[in-house]
Amino acid sequence: MSKIDTSLFSGQHSGPAEEACPACGKPLQLRHGKHGAFLGCSAYPGCDYLRPLKVIEHDEDVEKLLKGSTCPLCGHTLAIRKGRYGLFIGCSHYPECHYVADINDQGNSDPACPVCEKGHLVARTSRYGKRFYACDAYPGCRYIVNDKPVAKPCPECGFGILTERKGRLCCPKKGCGYQQ
Structure with a gap:
């Protein structure tokens, strides 16, 4: 049987x-x-x-609606959504409104770019989900740093920023070995 x-x-x-x-x-x-x-x-x-066969619903990726928050573009409520690179904040009326905000952005002021001194170092996400910090004046300035930048100059070499790595501050400039 x-x-x-x-x-x-x-x-x-x-x-x-x-x-x-x-x-x-x-x-x-x-x-x-x-x-x-x-x-x-x-x-x-x-x-x-x-x-x-399957009708694509845009509400499938909504994790949670954020009560009391409004979209700056259309005025609807914001929602935490799940996307290709992880969680992000977006408008709850997605196909009509394309507002997107980074979930890790807490309104911190971004440090100035130490190379061009025109732009600021902003957090970006690579296509593999890794976080890095790059100058927002991008085609003109291509400065990138992998660790979180801190707006303090290096006391040894005078480079414009320090980076936070494993709980201590380090100078990202090549040749300078400053660590705090």
Whole structure:
């Protein structure tokens, strides 16, 4: 006696009744593409109708609504959302409003860039999810530092910032080995 249901492996399809293509009337077929399964017309080269099986809902990525906060662009409430690079704060009316704020930003003043002295070092996230700090005058200045910058000059070499690494302050300038 087998515990396997043989009807699962038969060639018979016991799913919902076949749907007709709204464009040409031929039956729709289940197809698979790089973005997942979809329904496509069986008369494909002549009729290119297709429909995704799963309707994309933008509310699926909402973790929590932030009561008492308003979007500066449209006035709706803000929400903590889950995205490709982790959590972020965005407008609850996403397709209409594209406001986004970083969840790690607590309103700290960013230190001035020690190289160009025009921009400020702002927190960025790489495509791999790692955090780094780069000058916001980007194409003109390409200064980047991996550790969190502190707006104190180095007492040894006079470089414009120090970085916070493992609980101590270090000078990010090459050749200067200052640590506090």
